[in-house]
Amino acid sequence: MQKMLTFVFVALLAAAAAGAALLFLSDGQPPALTLTPASGPVGKATEFTLEAADPSGVRAVIVSLRTASGSTVLASQDFDKLPSASLTFTLGETKAPEGPIEIVASAVDGSIRNLGKGNAGETVFSMTMDTRAPHVSVLSGQHNLTRGGVGCISYTLNEDVRRSGVRVGPHFFPGYRLPGGNYACLFAFPYNMTPAEFSPRLEAEDLAGNRREQTFPFHVNDRTFRADVLEIPDSFLDAKMPQYEADYPEASTPLEIYLKVNTEMRARDDAAILELGQTSVSEPLWRGEFLRLPNSAPRAGFADARTYRYKGETVDNQTHLGVDLASLQAAPVPAANAGVVVRTGFHGIYGENIMIDHGLGLMTIYSHLSQIDVEPGATVARGQIIGRTGATGLAGGDHLHYGVYVSGVAVNPIEWWDPSWIKNNVADRVGHTE
Numbered sequence: 001m002q003k004m005l006t007f008v009f010v011a012l013l014a015a016a017a018a019g020a021a022l023l024f025l026s027d028g029q030p031p032a033l034t035l036t037p038a039s040g041p042v043g044k045a046t047e048f049t050l051e052a053a054d055p056s057g058v059r060a061v062i063v064s065l066r067t068a069s070g071s072t073v074l075a076s077q078d079f080d081k082l083p084s085a086s087l088t089f090t091l092g093e094t095k096a097p098e099g100p101i102e103i104v105a106s107a108v109d110g111s112i113r114n115l116g117k118g119n120a121g122e123t124v125f126s127m128t129m130d131t132r133a134p135h136v137s138v139l140s141g142q143h144n145l146t147r148g149g150v151g152c153i154s155y156t157l158n159e160d161v162r163r164s165g166v167r168v169g170p171h172f173f174p175g176y177r178l179p180g181g182n183y184a185c186l187f188a189f190p191y192n193m194t195p196a197e198f199s200p201r202l203e204a205e206d207l208a209g210n211r212r213e214q215t216f217p218f219h220v221n222d223r224t225f226r227a228d229v230l231e232i233p234d235s236f237l238d239a240k241m242p243q244y245e246a247d248y249p250e251a252s253t254p255l256e257i258y259l260k261v262n263t264e265m266r267a268r269d270d271a272a273i274l275e276l277g278q279t280s281v282s283e284p285l286w287r288g289e290f291l292r293l294p295n296s297a298p299r300a301g302f303a304d305a306r307t308y309r310y311k312g313e314t315v316d317n318q319t320h321l322g323v324d325l326a327s328l329q330a331a332p333v334p335a336a337n338a339g340v341v342v343r344t345g346f347h348g349i350y351g352e353n354i355m356i357d358h359g360l361g362l363m364t365i366y367s368h369l370s371q372i373d374v375e376p377g378a379t380v381a382r383g384q385i386i387g388r389t390g391a392t393g394l395a396g397g398d399h400l401h402y403g404v405y406v407s408g409v410a411v412n413p414i415e416w417w418d419p420s421w422i423k424n425n426v427a428d429r430v431g432h433t434e
């Protein structure tokens with residue numbers, strides 16, 4: 001029995017060795033070649049990756065540019081018969097003409113075929129060389145912005161682009177292609193930027209990576225925001241901090257928890273909104289002015305500079321990025337305009353909240369709610385009741401914290417309550433002609 005098992009084992013080994021030898025002899029195919037990108041418009045900055053794979057291993061890879069005037073080697077590398085190899089390259093300063101070009105990729109495998117030289121093969125990839133930056137034509141005339149507010153620019157492009165939009169300091173506001181073919185871009189004059197610092201630039205990058213950047217006429221109005229002092233009583237800390245204890249186990253007093261929540265958690269919450277604001281529906285779902293919580297009194301304004309005091313001492317400073325509106329307890333909250341719900345649930349300082357995407361990067365938030373009546377993904381109509389006011393999260397009493405964002409940057413909600421502001425600055429630029 002023992003001998004029999006040994007025999008079987010040896011026979012299996014022999015079969016495996018023969019199989020390996022057979023693979024070397026039977027592999028009559030050159031390496032499989034995959035190029036990314038493999039077609040379409042490309043430019044001098046386009047980064048190509050060539051992948052070669054072969055069961056006998058890859059021995060060498062060469063990439064050339066072939067045009068009517070000849071062939072130029074772009075990159076080449078020898079490999080130690082790796083099962084797969086990759087090579088990255090660009091067209092760089094090679095003199096590729098505008099228009100059709102061919103990239104020829106060749107590779108040799110590690111088999112012993114062809115007197116030991118291996119199988120060689122080549123693949124030709126046809127693409128279009130494009131070194132010209134897209135041409136941008138601005139259609140909208142006046143771009144009047146007030147600090148903390150919004151502008152809308154409308155433009156056309158002479159070719160398809162990877163992205164276009166307006167850059168303002170650290171922020172990029174993407175433009176969206178409307179059904180008619182024009183582009184519209186909502187961009188902010190951030191509340192924390194001075195008129196001297198505000199210099200928006202219109203950018204476009206085509207599919208080949210060519211970039212255009214240009215200025216456009218605009219006019220800005222400065223404005224000041226209110227300053228507010230908030231006393232933090234122990235009763236508030238005792239009532240509100242237990243919900244955040246688990247987030248900051250190292251904090252030893254309710255005030256320490258509060259300061260963590262008001263700084264770290266606030267920054268994290270606003271970063272999450274900025275992230276959420278990067279993806280939006282590419283058409284304006286809203287129509288007309290935005291609704292305000294009915295029968296409500298303003299309790300705090302947009303960009304109020306808040307000084308927080310505890311037992312007479314200043315302990316923190318923050319900016320209030322929405323408006324606080326107080327009505328009856330658990331008042332029904334209407335969606336300010338039509339859109340798609342993109343977020344619901346408890347999020348840090350905002351407590352139970354809803355975010356609605358109105359398209360083109362424009363979003364609204366409804367926070368400190370006591371009840372949420374919608375789910376993410378739901379389409380809501382202007383005025384549809386989506387929840388009820390409350391005091392969840394970092395709120396002292398029942399109210400609605402309402403905020404408006406453009407590509408995740410907080411802007412003054414007041415403009416969107418004003419039908420004539422919308423008519424003069426936005427409506428026709430997004431295709432809303434009444």
Ligand SMILES: [Zn+2]
Nearest residue numbers: 322323324401
């Ligand atoms: Zn608020």
